[in-house]
Amino acid sequence: MTTATMNLPVLSGGDSLDRYVQQxxxxxxxxxxxxLSLANRFHTENxxxxxxxxxxxHLRVVVSIARGYAGYGLPQADLIQEGNIGLMxxxxxxxxxxxxRLFSFAVHWIRAEIHEYILRNWRLVRVATTKAQRKLFFNLRSMKKGMAALTHKEAAQIAADLGVKPEEVLEMETRMRGQDVALMADDGDEDGYAPIDWLADEDNEPTAVLQRRATDRLQGAGLEDALATLDDRSRRIVEARWLADDSGATxxxxxxxxxxxAERIRQIEVKALQKMKVALACAEC
Structure with missing residues (x-):
């Protein structure tokens, strides 16, 4: 399935990005x-x-997820395009x-494509040439506590955990800082939108949908089987970091x-995600 098989709204950046979002x-x-009817038609009748x-x-879902990566300094239009590939x-x-529901299943694929794009293109990945700097790049956001800028004490602690200088932590934070996407849109923003806008559907109240999100993710095609390949500690870490209803554990x-x-937890997490990736890939064969 390619974009040639459907009439996707045109997205090329600039003013057209606003028009695309409206579309x-x-x-x-x-x-x-x-x-359910459409999915059955596709899989049984192609x-x-x-x-x-x-x-x-579900294009609006991609837009919202892509907004969460604004802090990486990459064109929003490109992030959306990559997310659309993941959606397909x-x-x-x-x-x-x-x-x-397709929403719950698609989130993983959308984020995966965007992550791959960031790894291929983000300028800081090319600048961060040492192992320690790359470790800082991929872990700084999860190690921060709250939305506020790091204090010198917090930066020193992160630097000690990751084996870099406090100055490097503060510099990386400054370069990575970007807007986060809130679950709820601002009350005064008539054109605003946020994930809460499509978490609900006509047959479900928003609170019920939110309560089922974790369960839905674990039941997503092959994900439960991939989690089953992990030991208890690795599974606990992956679920706490990536499958929690809230922002996830640090x-x-x-x-x-x-x-x-914290470095040992990171190592276990990386190994567990790699093992799950292999399991998911095998399930698709």
């Missing part, structure tokens, strides 16, 4: 019954028109018989829980 938010979300409707109705991959692999919080260093 994708004008596309109505599907009810659960409509989504109906590309049905696949296209599934993609179009998700639609191709989506199995409606599992009883999971490395330091998990380090306190298991009585090890």
């Amino acid at each position: 994708v938010h004008a596309i109505p979300m599907l009810s659960q019954e409509e989504e 109906d590309l028109d049905a696949a296209g409707k599934l993609v179009l109705s 991959k998700a639609v191709k692999r989506f199995e409606p018989s599992r009883g999971v 490395l330091h919080e998990l380090a306190d829980e298991f009585g090890v260093s």
